């Protein structure tokens with residue numbers, strides 16, 4: 001595997017383990033040239049997951065888009081990129097299990113929220129505020145009450 005930092009072609013594997021109940025192999029790799037470490041995920045090649053949008057159009061599921069949303073929500077929350085990547089993969093795997101080939105765009109946000117709830121509550125609220133487009137303080141407060149277990 002080529003190093004993403006310096007493009008050295010041969011990076012050694014430091015650690016391998018199965019995640020997602022054995023469907024994915026996660027590998028830590030280290031570059032012998034620049035010393036940087038990075039993570040790769042190995043999965044059986046799957047059919048592209050299609051996203052059905054509100055307007056009826058379809059596009060291919062883009063995990064980077066999801067990862068971006070998670071990174072933004074976890075800004076300054078001291079979460080490693082690794083853990084966010086694992087979270088994004090987990091969300092995708094759950095969606096694939098539930099919907100197989102075509103997932104409504106709404107379900108992606110809901111699945112992300114469901115997993116963020118246990119991952120980081122501040123990130124959850126941030127993600128929810130963007131995703132649900134809280135329009136007033138009342139809906140925001142309602143979400144906080146749900147989190148606090150008042151509902």
Ligand SMILES: [Zn+2]
Nearest residue numbers: 003006031034
């Ligand atoms: Zn390197």
